[in-house]
Amino acid sequence: MTPVRIGVLGCADIARRRMLPAMAATEGVEIAAIAGRDAARARELAGQFGARPVHGYAELLDRDDVDAVYVPLPAALHEAWTEAALHAGKHVLAEKPLTTGPAGTGRLMTLAEQSGRVLMENVMFVHHPQHAAVGKLVADGVIGEVRAFHAAFAIPALPEDNIRHRADLGGGALWDTGVYPVRAALYHLGDSLRVVGATLARGPGRTVETAGAALLRSPEGVSAQLTFGLDHAYRSSYEIWGSEGRVTVDRAFTPPADLAPQVLLERRSGTERIVLPAADQVARTVAAFAEAVRTGGRPDPVCMRQAELLQEVRERAAA
Structure with missing residues (x-):
């Protein structure tokens, strides 16, 4: 089985505690690179998992030894970096919420469809x-x-x-x-x-x-x-x-x-x-993402409906 080579955008706590250990333990998945704004922090975390440290998120997206990226950044940054990753030809597993509004979610799902790339929201x-x-x-x-x-x-x-x-x-x-x-x-x-x-x-x-x-x-x-x-x-x-x-x-x-x-x-x-x-729902999520990358899975439409309902909740509360 050819491994899915995943790059991680950032050294967030959820990546350290849950996702990276699950990736390391999942057959058919390779942690290829870990990027950070702080080079020393990226180097330290990458060393724990035998990955290549990368200084900066954009630099990781330019690598040709990365098939897919995991985006554990704060919610307000999910949309921009998911879009950048899709444009760079990478499959994306992004932390929830995928974006902070249905317009952004719909745009990313369309982009993933058009580019033939897997886009999965990490609702484990x-x-x-x-x-x-x-x-x-x-x-x-x-x-x-x-x-x-x-x-x-x-x-x-x-x-x-x-x-x-x-x-x-x-x-x-x-x-x-x-x-x-x-x-x-x-x-x-x-x-x-x-x-x-x-x-x-x-x-x-x-x-x-x-x-x-x-x-x-x-x-x-x-x-x-x-x-x-x-x-x-x-x-x-x-x-x-x-x-x-x-x-x-x-x-x-x-x-x-x-x-x-x-x-x-x-x-x-x-x-x-x-x-x-x-x-282990974390391991099962990683395995599901890797399988979707291998088989060409499409974005789940429930992600869009979820974004719409979250927006409706905010609007109702403000009324």
Whole structure:
């Protein structure tokens, strides 16, 4: 198998902790180069993974020994560097959100289609098989007809200098933690959802929102209540409530690779905990991207619908 040679644009924490170790462990993937604005930092990180250090992002895109790039930069920089990578003939795996607006997302997806390059947004939880297992339970009718969906993803307060607090870098809860419940609603309820109402709130002294909630509705009348934040006790869960029962998924969005997920199924006949196999969603995401590069995968249209809904949430909250 010819390896997919990946270059990394930046030395972000998520690249260090999660993506680079997963790439190094994935068959058919080679970490070819790591670029940084700080040459010493790029050299140190590249040395850990046997990659070539590169000083500057543009210099990495000029290399002919790089087939694809991973973009872990702050949200406000995703669009520009993803576009530059596509123009340079590279496949792209970009951190979520792909851009900070549907116009930019649509433009990048069109560019990827026209250039014949893979463009994938790094929403990793959708690659964990627990969600397909839950979807099958619902499709099999174990909770009856779906009536409502609730999802929440929030994390404790971050250090004051964290980039998620900077508006100029695309910070804020909506584009960080808000992506997860929105994408989960799309996963389980389909792409015809519309935003009925929303609120975004800033903590004291903040220039970006640190909390938010949204109410969505499907054409069939199924409601989706979504909550997200950057200054909360940790929560990562969703539930699907039906006419005859309810299924709940805890540790839904960022489960450890060695965690065997437990899905709670509640019905009139009793409560059951369904234990599912552990899975490494980070490794599965890297493998899915590499396979798409090898086989010519196309951009997922749900990425566009997600961008539109996130924009609708922001507009509703501002109304």
